Amino acid sequence: MSFIYHKDIVEILTNRPEGLRVSAIAVHIYNRQRGLFDDGCKYDKIYAAVKQYLWTQSQKPHSIIKAVKDKRGYYTISNSYFLQHSFDFDKSEYLVSEPMDNDMKKDKTNQLNLFD
Numbered sequence: 001m002s003f004i005y006h007k008d009i010v011e012i013l014t015n016r017p018e019g020l021r022v023s024a025i026a027v028h029i030y031n032r033q034r035g036l037f038d039d040g041c042k043y044d045k046i047y048a049a050v051k052q053y054l055w056t057q058s059q060k061p062h063s064i065i066k067a068v069k070d071k072r073g074y075y076t077i078s079n080s081y082f083l084q085h086s087f088d089f090d091k092s093e094y095l096v097s098e099p100m101d102n103d104m105k106k107d108k109t110n111q112l113n114l115f116d
Contacts, residue, residue: 003053005029005046010064010077019068019076026050 012028013020026047033041054075057065068074 003049005050005053008032009050009054013065013075013077017076019071019074022051022054022073022075023047025054025075 008029009025012025026043029050030041030043030046033046035041054065057063058067058075064078065075066078068076
């Protein structure tokens with residue numbers, strides 16, 4: 001994504017699957033961007049940019065960000081995003097390999113060795 005706060009927004013919304021108001025998201029991002037000294041980071045600019053981005057993304061049909069029904073100004077992550085990230089590769093069923101046939105062993109001897 002080309003929007004500079006995209007990763008922050010996704011991380012914030014992932015931690016709150018019920019959704020958050022635009023102002024709460026903007027406050028989180030403002031606090032992350034603000035340093036110890038005043039660096040010219042303005043809340044109004046961040047709020048306007050986040051509001052525009054969330055609305056634009058929620059209008060796209062396959063976006064991971066969607067508006068919460070019956071709550072004006074609330075946004076959440078779509079359920080398909082959570083399904084994409086719920087794979088568990090630690091199970092042994094992914095580590096099982098098939099035994100090689102005699103034909104496959106013969107083919108392996110014809111391969112080049114890159115480290116000779």
